[in-house]
Amino acid sequence: MLVRHRIWGTFTRFLHTRTMLVDGAEYVTVQEGKAVILVPEEEKVFYNPIQQFNRDLSVMAIKAWSQLYSESKIGQREHKKRKLDNPEANEGKEKPFVNILEALSATGLRALRYGHEIPNVQRVVANDMLSHAVEAITRNTKHNDLSRIVKPNLGDAIKYMAGTSDKFHVIDLDPYGTAAPFIDSALQCVVDEGLLLVTCTDAGVLAGSGYPEKCFALYGGNNFGNTFLSSEANHEAGLRLMLHMIATTAAKYKKTIEPLLCLSIDFYFRIFIKVRTSPIEVKRLASRTMLTYHCGGCGHKVNQPLGRVVENKKFQIPRAVTPGSNCTYCESHYNIAGPMWYGQLHNHEFIDRVLTINSESDPEVYGTTQRIKGMLTLAKNELLDEPFYINLNQICSFFKSPPIPIQDFCRAVGNYGYNVSLTHAKKNCVKTNAPWEVVLDINRQWLIRSNKKSLQEIEEKLKSDPENEKLVAKHQKLKQYIVSSPNLTEGMVGFKLLKNLAPSDKTVDFETDNDVSVRVHDLRKLKMVRYQENPTKNWGPKAKPK
Numbered sequence: 001m002l003v004r005h006r007i008w009g010t011f012t013r014f015l016h017t018r019t020m021l022v023d024g025a026e027y028v029t030v031q032e033g034k035a036v037i038l039v040p041e042e043e044k045v046f047y048n049p050i051q052q053f054n055r056d057l058s059v060m061a062i063k064a065w066s067q068l069y070s071e072s073k074i075g076q077r078e079h080k081k082r083k084l085d086n087p088e089a090n091e092g093k094e095k096p097f098v099n100i101l102e103a104l105s106a107t108g109l110r111a112l113r114y115g116h117e118i119p120n121v122q123r124v125v126a127n128d129m130l131s132h133a134v135e136a137i138t139r140n141t142k143h144n145d146l147s148r149i150v151k152p153n154l155g156d157a158i159k160y161m162a163g164t165s166d167k168f169h170v171i172d173l174d175p176y177g178t179a180a181p182f183i184d185s186a187l188q189c190v191v192d193e194g195l196l197l198v199t200c201t202d203a204g205v206l207a208g209s210g211y212p213e214k215c216f217a218l219y220g221g222n223n224f225g226n227t228f229l230s231s232e233a234n235h236e237a238g239l240r241l242m243l244h245m246i247a248t249t250a251a252k253y254k255k256t257i258e259p260l261l262c263l264s265i266d267f268y269f270r271i272f273i274k275v276r277t278s279p280i281e282v283k284r285l286a287s288r289t290m291l292t293y294h295c296g297g298c299g300h301k302v303n304q305p306l307g308r309v310v311e312n313k314k315f316q317i318p319r320a321v322t323p324g325s326n327c328t329y330c331e332s333h334y335n336i337a338g339p340m341w342y343g344q345l346h347n348h349e350f351i352d353r354v355l356t357i358n359s360e361s362d363p364e365v366y367g368t369t370q371r372i373k374g375m376l377t378l379a380k381n382e383l384l385d386e387p388f389y390i391n392l393n394q395i396c397s398f399f400k401s402p403p404i405p406i407q408d409f410c411r412a413v414g415n416y417g418y419n420v421s422l423t424h425a426k427k428n429c430v431k432t433n434a435p436w437e438v439v440l441d442i443n444r445q446w447l448i449r450s451n452k453k454s455l456q457e458i459e460e461k462l463k464s465d466p467e468n469e470k471l472v473a474k475h476q477k478l479k480q481y482i483v484s485s486p487n488l489t490e491g492m493v494g495f496k497l498l499k500n501l502a503p504s505d506k507t508v509d510f511e512t513d514n515d516v517s518v519r520v521h522d523l524r525k526l527k528m529v530r531y532q533e534n535p536t537k538n539w540g541p542k543a544k545p546k
Contacts (some may be wrong), residue, residue: 037397207223298398412509
């Protein structure tokens with residue numbers, strides 16, 4: 001089989017394809033971006049068109065990094081050195097300098113696209129451990145006339161990265177399953193200020209509830225498991241666990257990471273991080289790492305940093321912020337997630353650069369520009385310093401109230417004096433810096449507001465039908481439970497929340513717009529693809545080829 005473990009999906013002929021003879025053998029050609037790959041006619045499992053989004057985004061991210069790297073001090077020093085080494089070079093033209101490693105290359109499609117589409121690329125090493133895959137890479141490289149740039153290599157990715165004396169500006173790891181085994185050696189051969197692109201497709205481990213022991217073994221921490229509300233945020237927890245694993249590995253070599261863009265996409269996670277040597281920044285790792293106490297009932301979360309940075313950059317052990325064994329809001333037990341990354345997930349300057357490149361890209365070449373625009377715009381507008389998002393519909397289900405529209409919730413939070421944003425990771429979810437008691441109070445007052453509205457509707461109906469026994473009974477019951485819900489019983493989470501929530505003298509304003517609600521409203525009204533729709537029947541990662 002020509003391709004390795006991570007190329008999924010059945011061949012789909014809606015791309016630019018044709019059949020041709022090469023060296024006496026018949027191949028189907030598939031074009032993506034500016035690259036064309038040759039696949040034997042009988043080959044069935046080799047290419048997943050859904051992953052074009054990943055590859056398009058990766059090309060643009062490397063372009064953005066290359067621009068920012070050239071503008072940085074280290075990039076300018078390298079540029080001066082190249083000019084000194086080659087004084088006769090064309091003054092107006094930058095000499096190619098970017099070295100890229102695709103450690104797990106399969107057909108070589110991604111490496112070919114990098115060779116065609118990345119400006120200033122000097123060399124792309126396309127490595128795979130299967131001889132058939134390397135044969136395919138060699139054939140495709142020759143067909144694309146990229147033999148000068150793309151260099152096929154047969155070898156184990158871990159041994160190659162750990163053993164090579166070469167340093168790469170960009171290393172792309174896109175395995176089937178976890179990338180954890182490859183991180184240590186990848187950090188050994190990436191240059192200072194270099195870019196690491198990492199994919200993990202083991203969402204069942206990172207964001208699921210069935211393998212906590214495996215999650216801890218691979219990533220050094222756990223997600224939220226299957227608790228009702230907290231499990232909604234498992235996809236962000238998965239990103240933070242990946243970053244924690246990479247950051248702690250890098251710290252052993254006095255290296256630190258800076259997340260540039262971290263995305264939960266379809267059935268996998270994709271992160272773009274900058275790596276640099278900085279013993280001072282490594283000292284901040286503990287304060288950028290956290291445990292999260294999360295309530296198994298209402299989903300209340302308390303983040304516990306594992307270090308403190310005080311005045312004059314002194315580093316101290318953390319102070320406990322443990323909330324106790326039981327939640328003060330719903331009396332349920334707290335569980336513990338982590339350790340995981342506590343820092344920011346995105347860099348706005350980097351996202352802006354990628355969005356600019358995306359807007360200038362030809363949609364005929366880059367078929368996923370609209371989705372890139374949508375997802376990165378959402379990521380850019382996320383609250384950077386607030387870990388985890390909440391599902392508003394699930395909170396309303398605690399109180400047995402009608403779902404609160406996102407816009408009404410945003411008005412309420414903004415008028416309360418706090419901030420709120422959407423998230424790229426999941427529909428109908430938001431991030432907010434409002435304390436948990438404020439979030440609960442907003443939902444409690446939404447329940448009361450909904451009850452009063454229902455009561456008015458029943459009273460209007462009773463005017464025309466005062467003898468209707470069902471309406472009369474419903475009216476009496478709703479009047480009795482105007483600040484609660486007749487559907488709540490004593491053991492339910494919502495019942496306990498209403499019982500324990502302190503009375504509030506603040507009236508929640510769901511009607512008046514504010515800067516927060518206007519910003520979210522304008523973002524939601526933009527015409528862009530924000531979330532993936534099912535493009536084909538039974539799409540997804542498919543089974544691992546035998």
